Amino acid sequence: MARKLRTRNHKVVLTRSKGGDAGITVFLIIFGLFMFFPMYYAIVQSLKPLDELWNYPPKFYVVNPTLSNFSDLFQSMTSSWVPFSRYIFNTVFIAVVGTFGNLVFGSLAAYAVSKIKFPGRSILFAGVKYSLMFTATVTSTVNFLTLSTLGLVDTYWAIIIPAWGATLGMFLMRQFMVDGVSDTILESARLDGSSELRTYWTIAMPMVKPAWLTLIVYSFKDLWNTSSSVYIQSEQLKTFNYAISQIVSGGIARAGVGAAGAIVMLIVPVIVFVVSQSRIIETMATSGMKD
Amino acid sequence: MSENTVQAKQKTPKPVARKDMTKWQWTWKEMKRNYVAYLMCLPFYLIFIIFTVLPVVLSMFFSLTIFNMIEAPQFVGIDNYLRLFLDDDIFIIAVKNTFIFAVITGPVSYFLSLFTAWFINELPPKIRAVITLIFYAPSLSTGMTVIWKVIFDGDSYGYANSILMRLDLIQASIQFFQNETWIMPLCIVVALWTSLGVSFLSFIGGLQTIPKDQYEAAAVDGIRNRWQELWYVTLPNMKQQLLFGAVMSITQSFNFGQIVTDLAGFPSYNYAAHTIMHHLQDYGTTRFEVGYSSAIATVLFIIMIGANLLVNKLLSKVGQ
Structure with missing residues (x-):
């Protein structure tokens, strides 16, 4: 009996009612439409030529789709004294350098805390764990003081350096390493005379690729969305997100360009996520508050 | 001479049994042995402490003061x-x-x-x-x-x-x-x-x-x-x-x-x-x-x- 059951897919095992399946399907469709509609609307809006934006009543579809909003995004901003490409460069620079540092420093610390037995490791990990329980809002005032004391206000580094110490990715990597990297293999490498740094780089890191990707996605996403309002005042250092919000405040005439900007803002993290989705889910399977 | 060897033998059984040391001696020894771990933690935790831990602690302190970033903080209790x-x-x-x-x-x-x-x-x-x-x-x-x-x-x-x-x-x-x-x-x-x-x-x-x-x-x-x-x-x-x-x-x-x-x-x-x-x-x-x-x-x-x-x-x- 038991063997017979085991050969079946567990879906077939008597626990699914048709009514329940129908209910779940209806829920997913309705909720899915709610989630998808604004994105659909943004796409439609970004493809509308100017005269269709002024149509009344507003339509849920586009008659003559055009990419001119996307090209306007680049051209109209070029006329302002900071070229649009500069905002993109700023965001990409902050996101790439910030993510890279977070990956290197975070993975080093995650390895040490999870795989080397040294006094203080549990306190160090607890600090990271509790940091997940409050947000950067709490630290913003003092951080502004610190950053201005260090002379970093109004530079990229005001955003980048704090991001190197972002905890979510490091936390997930540590949790992934606890069971994902075998202690026996590390121990035999150490007995062979491999230094900790070498063991980390040649043995542990290749085993935790899913956790890297997860850290990269979260760090990149946060930095990509940074609006930089407080720490950066110079127009030529402002980010893409900031530029988009300026366009949108231009009202209905700029609604198409604004939507195009929002699409560009969304598409980049979406691509990064799609590429790494299965690895992220694999990492999240080990997420948990356990010590 | 022979006394020294005996002492040396007693002092260096390999590894030193933990029960022979006080808790702090043991901890210190472990810390020295694992100094690489601290170096690996250093960059991440330095930034973490400066931008996450310190602000929480300092906020609690500043919350008891009046401070405008120009003059020194003035203690005002609650x-x-x-x-x-x-x-x-x-x-x-x-x-x-x-x-x-x-x-x-x-x-x-x-x-x-x-x-x-x-x-x-x-x-x-x-x-x-x-x-x-x-x-x-x-x-x-x-x-x-x-x-x-x-x-x-x-x-x-x-x-x-x-x-x-x-x-x-x-x-x-x-x-x-x-x-x-x-x-x-x-x-x-x-x-x-x-x-x-x-x-x-x-x-x-x-x-x-x-x-x-x-x-x-x-x-x-x-x-x-x-x-x-x-x-x-x-x-x-x-x-x-x-x-x-x-x-x-x-x-x-x-x-x-x-x-x-x-x-x-x-x-x-x-x-x-x-x-x-x-x-x-x-x-x-x-x-x-x-x-x-x-x-x-x-x-x-x-x-x-x-x-x-x-x-x-x-x-x-x-x-x-």
Whole structure:
């Protein structure tokens, strides 16, 4: 009996009612439409030529789709004294350098805390764990003081350096390493005379690729969305997100360009996520508050 | 000579037995032996301490002072807190709004994430990946919030106004984000729209680790329907993710201030959607009243940590 059951897919095992399946399907469709509609609307809006934006009543579809909003995004901003490409460069620079540092420093610390037995490791990990329980809002005032004391206000580094110490990715990597990297293999490498740094780089890191990707996605996403309002005042250092919000405040005439900007803002993290989705889910399977 | 050898032999059994040393000697020895570990932790933890730990500690200290960043801080005891709770009506509004936000968005987003993850778990992997993307995408970009602003635009070009007017439900267009009855509900809806984030992915990951034979064994043991299966098999097996997801949802539920700012401006109309975060921003980075804003930050910190610890304690009882 038991063997017979085991050969079946567990879906077939008597626990699914048709009514329940129908209910779940209806829920997913309705909720899915709610989630998808604004994105659909943004796409439609970004493809509308100017005269269709002024149509009344507003339509849920586009008659003559055009990419001119996307090209306007680049051209109209070029006329302002900071070229649009500069905002993109700023965001990409902050996101790439910030993510890279977070990956290197975070993975080093995650390895040490999870795989080397040294006094203080549990306190160090607890600090990271509790940091997940409050947000950067709490630290913003003092951080502004610190950053201005260090002379970093109004530079990229005001955003980048704090991001190197972002905890979510490091936390997930540590949790992934606890069971994902075998202690026996590390121990035999150490007995062979491999230094900790070498063991980390040649043995542990290749085993935790899913956790890297997860850290990269979260760090990149946060930095990509940074609006930089407080720490950066110079127009030529402002980010893409900031530029988009300026366009949108231009009202209905700029609604198409604004939507195009929002699409560009969304598409980049979406691509990064799609590429790494299965690895992220694999990492999240080990997420948990356990010590 | 021979005495020395004997002593040396006694002193260096390899490794030195832990019981021969005091706790501190042992710790010090272990610290020296593992100095590389500290070096590996150094860059990350240096930044973490400067930008996360230190601000919390310093906020608690500054909250007892008046400090304008120019003159030295002046100690005033709990004056800032008294002013906050007794004299600052807007702060009370902010506390109320923050709690309304958190109490609604926290649990709703948590259960939406959990049930959606559970519902899609049995779908074929490719379909599941597509649905995951649709539900997760809104949380990927804060730039998308502006789309809601266009949907609920104040003039008749907004979708919502245009539909309501065509249905003859309203005569004149509603200024949704300049209207005390509408601001909060709309901000909450948009916040929920962006809220299927880290906890959602954590639940999806957790569900996939549950061994299939547990479901089979449960079916043999007489589990009748999917709800029993959820309660007796699924949830106890993903307790770690349930706890982690709760932390993520709770922390996030206190952090929707940016969405309010994007939609309703800062400060929002009549402070209708003013949250503690906005109040903090107002005093911290606009007025530079560091002492007062530190008191706000400390209150916010205590609320967040308190809510998290409380819920974690409750959730750890699941399945026991």
